[in-house]
Amino acid sequence: MIGKEQLMITIENLTKYYGNNRAVNHISFTINDNEILGFLGPNGAGKSTTMNMIAGYLPMSDGTVTIYGADITKEPGKAKRNIGYLPEIPPVYPDMKVKEYLSFCAGLKRVPRGERKNEIERVMKLLKIKDVEGKLIRNLSKGYKQRVGFAQALLGNPKFLILDEPTVGLDPNQVAEVRAIIKDLKNEHSVIFSSHILSEVSAICDRVVIINKGDIRAIDTIENLERSFVNSLVLHLKVKGSKSKTASIIETTKGVKEITSIDDEGNDIYSFTVQLEGDADAIRDSIMDDCLKNHVSIIEIFTDKPNLENVFIELINRPVKKSGLQELLDETPDESEADAEDQGEEEKEEE
Ligand SMILES: Nc1ncnc2c1ncn2[C@@H]1O[C@H](COP(=O)(O)OP(=O)(O)OP(=O)(O)O)[C@@H](O)[C@H]1O
Secondary structure, three states: OOOHHHOOEEEEEEEEEEOOEEEEEEEEEEEOOOOEEEEEOOOOOOHHHHHHHHOOOOOOOEEEEEEOOEEOOOOHHHHHOOEEEEOOOOOOOOOOEHHHHHHHHHHHOOOOHHHHHHHHHHHHHHOOOHHHOOOEHHHOOHHHHHHHHHHHHHOOOOOEEEEEOOOOOOOHHHHHHHHHHHHHHOOOOEEEEEEOOHHHHHHHOOEEEEEEOOEEEEEEOHHHHHHHHHOOEEEEEEEEOOHHHHHHHHHOOOOEEEEEEEEEEEOOEEEEEEEEOOOHHHHHHHHHHHHHHOOOEEEEEEEEOOOHHHHHHHHHHOOOOOOHHHHHHHHOOOHHHHHHHHHHHHHHHHO
């Protein structure tokens, strides 16, 4: 086992509240030396909030972040010396020229005067922005602005790089180039980079942290995540009728592992995604029979094998705290039951 002191970055119980809204909920993970850690989650999952806190740019509500032994809250100067940060919106000054801006940043980052020229040349070469060094940043394309922001993060060669959606806004060629740069960085750096695109993360990461609604859903290698789902099958069922009745039919069917998502499509139509274990055809037939008996109309039913995309979707939808099914059922009211309740209330009022 790796001793804690060897771990470069340790995040423990990190939490953020915006008013009453809990954007990040007691998350803990580590980033090892020379590791690229993917931070994956849908929009609004809490990625930028987490990265801002790790970088020391946003106060945390609770928890600790330790960068090479330095606590980001207690010793921000010492901790930040090892951090290069590319926020979601690159912090570039539109009225500066590219080289002038990098020189300004090198000063802020206390790159020794005698080394600044070489250091600026190094990052410009790495990000292929030498040809625009004399241009005003305001006149650059979005892709070039992103690269200038990335170059700024690399100034001073910090050991730990925090990259928030570094490929957003880039054309496919630029995306490939930036991914190649990140892969190369691994030789000398540890990197955490966020994305909401699974293929992007799986292409370059050693491990991945999957986050949704502020909670960690999984921390593992892509291979392990795939392996843990490889023997499972997924059943998709779309019905018109009672959500809770259908959920109960599915839950009580032998061979059903878990209901992983329920989508309310309106007009009493619900789509269920269900993980199965065993004979998928027999399980499907049994669910069909029970639905018929219980007057639940099936609109669609089929099984398939999960691919990586399914794994991601299942993990981000998987409830974390309350009993799983209850949380899924609570997320949207059962329309047919709500109607029945409303009717009951109306009847009571009439009385
Ligand atoms: N400054 C803020 N004030 C209030 N709420 C905020 C603020 N910033 C983020 N939030 C909320 O916190 C939650 C997490 O947002 P965050 O931007 O961290 O997610 P994200 O995973 O980075 O999303 P995206 O991929 O869209 O950038 C969201 O519900 C968002 O609305």
